[in-house]
Amino acid sequence: MHGRFSVGVVVDSADRMRLETCKHEMDIFLQEERLAGATLLVLANKQDLLGSLTANEIKEALQLDNITTHHWLVLGVSAVTGEKLLGAVDWLIDDIAKRIFILD
Numbered sequence: 459m460h461g462r463f464s465v466g467v468v469v470d471s472a473d474r475m476r477l478e479t480c481k482h483e484m485d486i487f488l489q490e491e492r493l494a495g496a497t498l499l500v501l502a503n504k505q506d507l508l509g510s511l512t513a514n515e516i517k518e519a520l521q522l523d524n525i526t527t528h529h530w531l532v533l534g535v536s537a538v539t540g541e542k543l544l545g546a547v548d549w550l551i552d553d554i555a556k557r558i559f560i561l562d
């Protein structure tokens with residue numbers, strides 16, 4: 459099921475301390491009624507920094523596998539190198555396109 463929104467969350471993959479807060483905030487906003495059916499794009503940013511958590515580790519830390527109410531994708535990106543940013547945009551366009559219905 460697709461709702462009207464795509465929600466993007468940018469996570470600082472080099473900041474382990476903040477992940478707990480991030481998970482807590484996500485748990486809260488995913489319960490919002492207006493976001494029912496919204497898709498969730500998690501950008502695990504700062505992949506260029508040595509020692510940052512991988513996209514898979516971010517997925518584990520945020521327990522994304524437990525999210526059954528929303529379609530989600532986690533992508534390891536870097537705002538500095540541009541790594542995977544195009545992939546993120548592609549996914550968003552694809553996701554939005556699924557909501558376009560042509561009535562005739």
Ligand SMILES: Nc1nc2c(ncn2[C@@H]2O[C@H](COP(=O)(O)OP(=O)(O)OP(=O)(O)O)[C@@H](O)[C@H]2O)c(=O)[nH]1
Pocket residue numbers: 470503504505506507535536537538539
């Ligand atoms: N190496 C690297 N630095 C980045 C990346 N994205 C943002 N930054 C830098 O990180 C610094 C802090 O930016 P952010 O973490 O985006 O800022 P923020 O979360 O709004 O601010 P804080 O609350 O202070 O963490 C800035 O100097 C950015 O240029 C990235 O992908 N790689």
